[in-house]
Amino acid sequence: MENKTLASVRKPIKVLDGKVMLIVCIIIVAFLYAANIFGIFSSNTMRYLMKIFLYITMGEMWNLLSGFTGMTSLGNQTFIGLAGFTVAVATSTYNLPIWLGILIGLAIGVVVAFLLSFVLFRMRGMYFAIATWVIAEAICTAFKSWPYVNMGGGMSIKAKPYPKTPEIYLMALTLFVVAMIVVYLLLRTKTGLGLTAMRDDADAASSVGVNIFKSKLLVYVIAAGFTAIAGAIFFINKGTIYPDSGFNIDWTVSMVFIVIVGGIGTVSGPVVGAIVYVLLDEFLAHFPGWSNIILGAIAILVILFLPDGIMGTLQKKLHFEIFSQKRFSEHKKDIGKKAQLQ
Amino acid sequence: MGNILTFEHVNAGYGRVQILHDLSFSVEEGEVYGVIGPNGCGKTTMFNALIGLIIPSSGKITFNGHDITKVKPAQRCQMGIGRTYQVPRPFEGMSVFENVLVAAVHGANHSEHDARKVALDALKLTELYEKREIPAGELTLLDRKRLEIARALGTEPKLLLLDEVAAGLTEAEVQDVMKMVANLKAAGYSIIWIEHVIQTMVESTDHLMCMAQGHELLIGDPRPVMESKVVEEVYLGVEEEDEE
Ligand SMILES: Nc1ncnc2c1ncn2[C@@H]1O[C@H](COP(=O)(O)OP(=O)(O)O)[C@@H](O)[C@H]1O
Ligand SMILES: [Mg+2]
Numbered sequence: 001m002e003n004k005t006l007a008s009v010r011k012p013i014k015v016l017d018g019k020v021m022l023i024v025c026i027i028i029v030a031f032l033y034a035a036n037i038f039g040i041f042s043s044n045t046m047r048y049l050m051k052i053f054l055y056i057t058m059g060e061m062w063n064l065l066s067g068f069t070g071m072t073s074l075g076n077q078t079f080i081g082l083a084g085f086t087v088a089v090a091t092s093t094y095n096l097p098i099w100l101g102i103l104i105g106l107a108i109g110v111v112v113a114f115l116l117s118f119v120l121f122r123m124r125g126m127y128f129a130i131a132t133w134v135i136a137e138a139i140c141t142a143f144k145s146w147p148y149v150n151m152g153g154g155m156s157i158k159a160k161p162y163p164k165t166p167e168i169y170l171m172a173l174t175l176f177v178v179a180m181i182v183v184y185l186l187l188r189t190k191t192g193l194g195l196t197a198m199r200d201d202a203d204a205a206s207s208v209g210v211n212i213f214k215s216k217l218l219v220y221v222i223a224a225g226f227t228a229i230a231g232a233i234f235f236i237n238k239g240t241i242y243p244d245s246g247f248n249i250d251w252t253v254s255m256v257f258i259v260i261v262g263g264i265g266t267v268s269g270p271v272v273g274a275i276v277y278v279l280l281d282e283f284l285a286h287f288p289g290w291s292n293i294i295l296g297a298i299a300i301l302v303i304l305f306l307p308d309g310i311m312g313t314l315q316k317k318l319h320f321e322i323f324s325q326k327r328f329s330e331h332k333k334d335i336g337k338k339a340q341l342q
Numbered sequence: 343m344g345n346i347l348t349f350e351h352v353n354a355g356y357g358r359v360q361i362l363h364d365l366s367f368s369v370e371e372g373e374v375y376g377v378i379g380p381n382g383c384g385k386t387t388m389f390n391a392l393i394g395l396i397i398p399s400s401g402k403i404t405f406n407g408h409d410i411t412k413v414k415p416a417q418r419c420q421m422g423i424g425r426t427y428q429v430p431r432p433f434e435g436m437s438v439f440e441n442v443l444v445a446a447v448h449g450a451n452h453s454e455h456d457a458r459k460v461a462l463d464a465l466k467l468t469e470l471y472e473k474r475e476i477p478a479g480e481l482t483l484l485d486r487k488r489l490e491i492a493r494a495l496g497t498e499p500k501l502l503l504l505d506e507v508a509a510g511l512t513e514a515e516v517q518d519v520m521k522m523v524a525n526l527k528a529a530g531y532s533i534i535w536i537e538h539v540i541q542t543m544v545e546s547t548d549h550l551m552c553m554a555q556g557h558e559l560l561i562g563d564p565r566p567v568m569e570s571k572v573v574e575e576v577y578l579g580v581e582e583e584d585e586e
Contacts, residue, residue, distance in 0.1 A: 012475070190447050190454065197444045200433035207393050208497055209419040209449030265435070327454070329439040329462060329474045 014320045021322065032173055036166055046169040050237065052278045053169075053176035057230045058251070059258035059270030060183050061223040067265035068187065068325070069219045070199030072125070074252050075132025078116075078139055079109040079224045080231030081246030085143065087232045088155035088241050098159045102232045109228030113221045121216055124202065133249065140247035154242040157235060168237050175233060179226050183267060186222065187325035191215050196325065257295055261302050263309030268322040272310050345404075346371040346501055346532045347392075352401030354391040360399070361387040363556040369501070369534060369549075374527050376547030376564060377536045380577055384556035385536045386428055389503050392534075393425050394418050406500060419449045424499030428506045428536075430486035432493075434479030438470055441478050441489060442496040449497025457496075464495040467522070484511065491522075502526060504535045508542060520546050544568050552576070 032049070035041050041049070058076065066072040083105030090101030116135060123131050144152040163171070186192050194210040206212050231251075235241045254277060262273025280298070284291035306313045315321050348368040355361040361384045369375040377385050390396045392403065394415035403411045410418055419425075424445075433441050442464050446457035465471045468488040473481070478489060487507050494502055508519045516539060523546055527533060537543055543550060543564060550564040552573045559576060560567050567573060 193440070193444055193454070194448050196436055196440075197433045200435050201431045203395055203415075204427065204431040204433065205444070205448075206415040207395070207419055207425050208445040208493055209416050209451075210444065211414075211416045211448075326437070327440050327443055328437075329458070 011319045013324070013326070015324045015326065015328075016320055016322045017324065029173075029177055033170075036169055036173070039166075041169075043165045046165050047237075048278060048282065050165075050169045050172040050233075052274050053172035054230045054234050055254065055258055055274035055277055056271050057172075057176050057179040057226055058255050059262065059274050060179050060267075061227045061230075062252070062255035063259045063264060063266075063270050064183055064186070064219055065223050067259060067269075068192075068199060069195045069216065070202065071216060071220065072129045073132045073223075074129045074249065075134075075136040076223065076227050076255060077231075077247050077249060077251035078112065078132070078136040079228040080234070080251050081136070081139065081143070081241075081243065082108050082112060083228035083232040084235035084241040084246045085149050085155065087236060088157050089149065092155060092158040095158075098157070098163060098236065101157075102229060102236075105232045106225055106228050109224045110221050113224030114217070117213075117217050117220055120220075121213060133252075136247050136249070140243045143243040143247070149243075152243055154240050156240045163236060165237075168233060171233050171236075172230075175226070175229055180267075182222065182226070184323050186219075187267070191218060192325060193327065195219065253292075253295075257299050259309075260299055261309055263312030263315070266309070266311045266315065266321070267325070269309050269311040276310070344371055345369060346406055347534075348402075348404045349388075349392075350402040350404070352391060352398045352403060354387065354396050354398040354401070356387075356396065361556050362391060362398070365401070365553075365557055367551050367558050367561055369532060371532055372527070372530065373548040374523060374533045374535055374546055376543040376550040377534060377553060378538065378540070378543055378550065378568075378573075378577075379553035379559070383553045385553055386505055387556070388553070389425060389505055389534075389536070392418075392503065393423055416448070419497050419499075420451060422498075422500035423503065424449065424494035424497040424501070425503040426487075426490035426494050426505050426507060428509075430483070430490050432478035432481065432486055432489050434477065436478055437475050438478050438481065438489060438492075439465065439474040442492050445493045445496030446498070449499075460498065461492075461496050464492040467495065467525075468492040484515065487511075495526075499531065501532045501534065504533060504537075506536055506538065508537055508539050516542060540568060 036046070062073065062076055086105035086108050087098065087101035090096040090104055091098055120128055120131055143149050149155060194205060194215055197205040197208070197210055198212060198215060202212055231246070235246070258270050258273035258277050261276055262271065263269030280295065281291065284294055302309065308316060345368045349365050352362055352365045353360060365388065377388070379385055387396070391398055394413060397412055401411070402409060405418070405421060405423060408421065410421065433444065436444070439461060442461040443454070443457055446452050446460040447454055450457070450460060452460060462471065465474050468491050470485060470488050470492055473485065481489060491504070491507060504523070508516045511519065520542055523533060523535065535547065547564050549561065550567040551561045552559045552567055554576045560570055560573055
């Protein structure tokens with residue numbers, strides 16, 4: 001303990017969010033768009049990347065809830081299923097265009113999140129987690145006996161012309177880019193500053209003026225919205241949706257895997273986690289039945305040996321943070337000046 | 343000067359367990375109001391009711407002319423009530439500076455830019471300035487207590503609630519705390535100070551309340567309260583029990 005408090009002389013953390021980092025990100029994103037427009041990627045590559053984009057988005061949202069706000073949800077599949085079914089109903093029952101289906105799916109996700117908040121936010125920790133799961137299961141069960149969504153028989157998404165892989169890729173890429181920007185900006189706001197405090201101790205946070213309900217609601221609605229769109233795009237790619245595929249707890253299992261392996265409470269963690277997850281998932285598809293066991297084993301190994309996840313551990317060891325939400329007492333420019341003087 | 347705070351016949355507790363029984367007292371603006379009483383008599387619970395973590399089943403709490411009995415904690419903080427926790431509750435994943443910055447941004451409603459200065463001032467006052475970039479989870483107990491005060495000051499309160507900030511400190515450190523409280527009073531804060539160190543309370547407070555079993559037992563000038571028979575009995579009685 002004493003030794004640790006001597007840490008005022010520890011190595012300062014270098015935050016990578018300056019111009020260089022921004023340019024690197026813009027180049028990567030521009031390349032991902034350009035590659036699509038000029039047809040550089042094969043459809044297979046595009047399918048991998050699309051999956052990665054969607055899983056990053058879902059992971060970032062789960063991380064926003066659990067890693068930054070302390071709301072560990074086991075029920076984000078609620079929004080995936082709802083949006084997936086909305087697109088199916090909109091396009092096949094009402095012949096609406098697919099983009100409108102996505103928008104209605106987003107709206108339904110947001111409204112449902114808003115309504116659930118009044119029940120869910122009375123609970124904390126484990127109770128909150130289990131309640132979110134129970135709600136997802138309840139909706140799944142309800143859908144199985146609801147003729148409007150073809151009971152348990154599944155629905156297909158109908159659109160003419162049906163979006164092709166490059167178009168779905170573009171949707172996923174755009175969603176991922178917007179999600180990253182929103183997460184980054186949200187964490188820089190006043191509310192964002194209060195989130196970490198809330199995660200660490202909600203009562204203490206409320207007694208220094210953090211409006212717990214408002215902050216939770218904002219985060220939950222944002223997470224629901226983005227997760228919903230990710231789900232909609234996923235099922236547009238798939239073509240059909242069943243209650244058991246839309247509202248499956250496996251969605252949450254993947255999100256947890258992605259965030260834990262990548263690094264919970266870091267902005268870059270879910271990006272790395274999602275890449276690892278999608279590659280592993282594709283590879284393990286050759287070993288049906290084993291894939292969940294192997295994924296579980298990997299998650300346990302990471303928790304035991306890299307409790308901060310890949311990015312969390314790297315950042316701690318190498319004293320850097322990418323797009324960190326951290327606030328420092330001195331402006332970066334001042335620190336730079338000091339370093340020059342020395 | 344008028345009262346900044348009044349409790350009128352407050353009954354409150356946790357779930358079905360009632361801890362505060364018909365508690366009434368009032369604090370004048372600008373004074374240091376001492377609260378003593380045996381362990382478990384409900385002093386900390388009184389703070390919990392005062393900041394809104396628990397809502398009284400009956401009775402009324404008035405702060406600065408407003409009925410706050412049912413107001414949410416965050417709003418009470420913004421109205422000017424700043425509290426420290428007896429068992430420090432830092433935001434462990436944040437730096438010392440960020441802990442206080444949250445308070446200045448959310449409690450005092452500053453922009454982050456202005457809050458920076460407020461936070462740094464609070465850190466200087468509590469001698470945490472040098473440790474501002476350390477994760478709060480790595481602080482020693484004494485520093486955690488300092489951080490409690492710094493965070494409360496960051497919210498720019500009118501009424502500051504100190505819950506056993508001197509407990510467990512050395513004689514010299516207690517002197518420092520007394521000096522700090524005197525400075526805060528001079529700076530215009532009203533203060534409620536829960537403490538066990540008897541001497542401190544006689545010297546540093548304007549009024550003293552002794553609580554017993556969730557009720558005010560005796561309220562008055564510090565010395566007469568401290569020297570009264572009833573207070574001695576309830577205090578010593580329990581302390582002897584404690585030793586068994
Ligand atoms: N969160 C809680 N839930 C239930 N009972 C509590 C809680 N906190 C304190 N108590 C009980 O309330 C009583 C008063 O506690 P407290 O207000 O902390 O006393 P004091 O601060 O005067 O030592 C004690 O009997 C304690 O066990
Ligand atoms: Mg106490």
